[in-house]
Amino acid sequence: MSAEAFVFWVFAIVTVGSAAVVVLSRTLIYSAFALLFTFFGVAGLYVLLGADFLAATQLLIYVGGILVLLLFGVMLTHKIYDLDLRTETTQLAPGLIVAVGLFVILSATAVRTSWMSTPRAPAPTTAEVGRLFLGTYLLPFEAASVLLLVALLGAAMIVRRRRDA
């Protein structure tokens, strides 16, 4: 087994294993911390795929932003003395059938298709990504910034406490 394969399997197991903990754990706070390892694992996969800029973005945005936001959500929707924070599951059997069926179909498709392949050697991507964002993909880039602004304002608007309430 080559070094690349070994690192890939480590990251794959970390990612999928902690994702399973996120979904199956009965304690909400364990789910939140398992999500941290899932995000780290995905960042590792990005590094293996030669996407260095994206790996850094994943760590900054997901671990630094989204996960902290989700932890705030966990804390704010439970009473502080509610220490074990249990959550229940519903419809476990149909959900399992759908999820396992999806996984079998998707991975069978992925394995059995002969993909057209022109692999690129991994190289630093940050400069090229920046050039693409301010060149070819300038309009989507600006639209994404407007989307973020609208989401920010909308979120603040929704949670605002009204005077008369």
Next chain:
Amino acid sequence: MIGLEHYLVVSAALFSLGVLGLLTRRNAVNVLMSIELILNSANVNLVAFSRFAAGNLGGQIFAVFGIVVAAAEVAVGLAIVLTLYRLRRTPNLDEADILKG
């Protein structure tokens, strides 16, 4: 040799786990976490195709947009969950049935 299929299978596993969480969890924050898993699996797919099939960086650019959408989604989603909690004192989705006739 690690190829495209390996990444696609990992991503399929992430996606299926996300769907499982989406369908079976009652807690709204947990459902948001499952949605994050699904968006991450899509991003892994995009980057893997960009590395193995496309020969350019388009997939990575799309993955950045995926991250942007995920950030916007979780901000608005949490705002809705917090408002719901303030209104009904419950984080459970099946108890949010105010609109039910």
